[in-house]
Amino acid sequence: MMNQVLNAIVVDDEMLARQYLQEMLKAHENVTVVAECKNGFEAVKAVAEHNPDLIFLDIQMPKLDGFEVLELIDRDDIAVVFATAYDQYALKAFDSHAVDYLLKPFSAERLAKAIEKVSANRGRPLPQLNEMKATDTKPEALTRIVVKDGSKIEMIPVTDVDYISAEDDYVDIHYAGKSILKHQTLAGLEKMLDADKFIRIHRSSIVNIERVDRIELLAKDKYIAILKDRTELRISRSGHKRLKEVIG
Numbered sequence: 001m002m003n004q005v006l007n008a009i010v011v012d013d014e015m016l017a018r019q020y021l022q023e024m025l026k027a028h029e030n031v032t033v034v035a036e037c038k039n040g041f042e043a044v045k046a047v048a049e050h051n052p053d054l055i056f057l058d059i060q061m062p063k064l065d066g067f068e069v070l071e072l073i074d075r076d077d078i079a080v081v082f083a084t085a086y087d088q089y090a091l092k093a094f095d096s097h098a099v100d101y102l103l104k105p106f107s108a109e110r111l112a113k114a115i116e117k118v119s120a121n122r123g124r125p126l127p128q129l130n131e132m133k134a135t136d137t138k139p140e141a142l143t144r145i146v147v148k149d150g151s152k153i154e155m156i157p158v159t160d161v162d163y164i165s166a167e168d169d170y171v172d173i174h175y176a177g178k179s180i181l182k183h184q185t186l187a188g189l190e191k192m193l194d195a196d197k198f199i200r201i202h203r204s205s206i207v208n209i210e211r212v213d214r215i216e217l218l219a220k221d222k223y224i225a226i227l228k229d230r231t232e233l234r235i236s237r238s239g240h241k242r243l244k245e246v247i248g
Helices: 015-025 040-050 066-072 087-095 108-120 129-134 186-192 237-247
Strands: 006-011 031-037 054-057 079-084 100-103 144-149 152-157 161-167 170-175 178-182 198-202 205-208 212-219 222-227 232-235
Touching (some): 006 015, 006 040, 006 108, 015 108, 040 054, 054 066, 066 144, 079 108, 100 108, 161 186, 186 198, 198 232, 198 237, 205 232, 212 237, 232 237
Parallel strands (some): 006 031
Antiparallel strands (some): 161 170, 198 205
């Protein structure tokens, strides 16, 4: 039985790399390229417009990298095949539940194996994006948080963040006198932040310790953190212990 056609998007900031992949994909009748994107912003838009089954995704790109693109995609059932010239991202790629990881320059045979994997796994439930984010193994801490806000994409430097609170399946990021919601778990985001600068002070909040003005005792074993902008945040017992270890 003939495989069902896979609608695919090709994302790479190098024109020659996009052309190379497109040329090889012509040999695969079960793959139709519905969009070609030269950066992460175009990729996020193309996914929303074309509803693809498969995305061939470069990792190192200006403005938005491949992992940030995945954070902003609203779908959790797209098969992802990373295509990159760098092998150091392989572990993180598979932690992000990529179907395959093509190391440039890859052969036609290697591409065929990747497509076979995608076809073989088609129809099986893929991990939720929240799970993907929670298993992030990026060795360096985040320097910015990327958020899709309607048709806009906000890139928030972590140094601007005051605190982050949990809102059901979202986190509410408070920064520069405003706030924005991001579809992600607090636990998942916590793992990606610098633990020396961002402390989980309560099951529902993480604070930038540079924004903490003082800690006040309300009652026995009940504390609040007063931020420099006078925001008050509850502190759990374990959160108080962590704060004391960091700021004394």
